Amino acid sequence: MKLTLKIWRQKNPKAKGNFETYKMDDVSPKMAFLEMLDSLNKKLVEEDKDPVAFDHDCREGICGSCGMYINGHPHGPVPAITTCHLSMRYFKEGDTIWVEPWRAKPFPVIKDLIVDRNAFDKIQIAGGFISINAGAAPEANSILVQKNKSDDAFDAAICIACGACVAACKNASAMLFVSAKISQFALLPQGRVEAVDRARAMVEKMDEVGFGNCSNTGACEAECPKEIKLVNIARLFREYYKAY
Amino acid sequence: MNKVLFSSITKKLVMALAGLFLLTFLPVHLIINLMLLKSEPEPFNKAAHFMATFPLIKIMEVVLISAILIHISWGLLLQIQNWLARPIGYVSANKSETSFFSRFMIWTGATVLIFLVLHFFNFFFIKLGFVPGNPEDFYSAAHYLFKIPAYNYIYLTCFTLLGFHLYHAFYSAFQTLGLNHRIWSPIVKVIALIYAVLLPAGFAFISVSLWLLR
Ligand code: SF4
Ligand code: FES
16 A cells, blocks of 8 residues: 655654654554554664654553544544554555544643643542552452442453543543543442542542643543443542542 | 632533523523514514513513523633643644534633623613613514524524534433433433534524514
8 A cells, every 4th residue: 555644753851843744655444553563664774864752661552652643533543442452464566555643731742742641640549549458359259249330340440541531522421441440439339438538539630730621522532442331420420429 | 618619510500500591591592582573563572572561570580680691600610710721732643532512612602692692782781771772672683683684694503512512411411410310311412403403503594584574
């Protein structure tokens, strides 16, 4: 396949940055998107140019680091996958692909496509944990949990903190992420103990680091690679109201 | 305390509650307006007089005006913060699948606001005595206005956009209150659609009949 890439290049956080155009002549539809970028980088290195910086680690959809905004979609046009799972077969001969970093004030660009997602860590540190060492897993029947609740908690817990929800949201709101991190505890008896403090602290931190306000557009749900649902946001609201 | 009162969630809640109040007011307004269709002015003028003088309604009027002002100012505040949260935008247009009308709330809201200003000059400010006119005969005033084609164009455009605004507003308010349910939420969406179509259609029906049929 022949493709044209328009990739955001930015030397450092302070640099202005601009789009560079790269022509790719022999992209195999069997390649993963990141492999395609690897092959571009190989070429750039051979030409003694600076390779495109992009974040990646597991390349199997669990670390959440490979976020990039591809043709108007976080993680590309295919629903429910991360960029590392995106295959080139979803693109056509002659396509132009725009690749941009996440855009949000709390996610400043470090270099090219890599953004600093430390704002998420700050929210987590504010309350996204249980503050005692709970030891090993307890005997299964000692704390009974309703099956549907544990399922919902698990569905929330699979959020990989990739930031696609923020990237997709027209308001750069982090509500889906925070709602997942709150829900994974709120639904379980172990998490209830600190539910009030958690809701207060995490929402306060979310506002403090400068994310936008949710206006229920649902873009986050549509783009989340882990299919975290809007019901979690409604639960976050309830948890927050209950906390006051 | 300020952090709580002005947290993103509280602001959203305030928006939703003020909006919900406005959602209940609109049908009342529509019912009164329907009396404009009668050939004699008394029923409408009597209703308007009642609305202007009955003490309980006068209290509600204060609540209504506050709700409007709060809804507008909080909406603006939220929107400005949201714009600031993304100082550098994307080059490729956002293609995420969202509820369509949710993307333009600030603009549909702004159009409704422009209409509201016009509306206040034509009626509400006359009642308050800010603008000259006869507060006891809004029937003739309305009939006069609806004979002007330009007024109808503005009216119909604004009510169409109001419908867009109301559709997202209606079910969004429930989500903000924390009410999202597997069975009920889809039903709320259907009711939102019916409300957002019927209500502006009602107002539009009155304007068009006074314009073209009388
Ligand atoms: S909610 Fe979804 S999109 Fe947002 S950070 Fe978690 S996994 Fe990523
Ligand atoms: S590289 Fe880990 S999720 Fe994509």
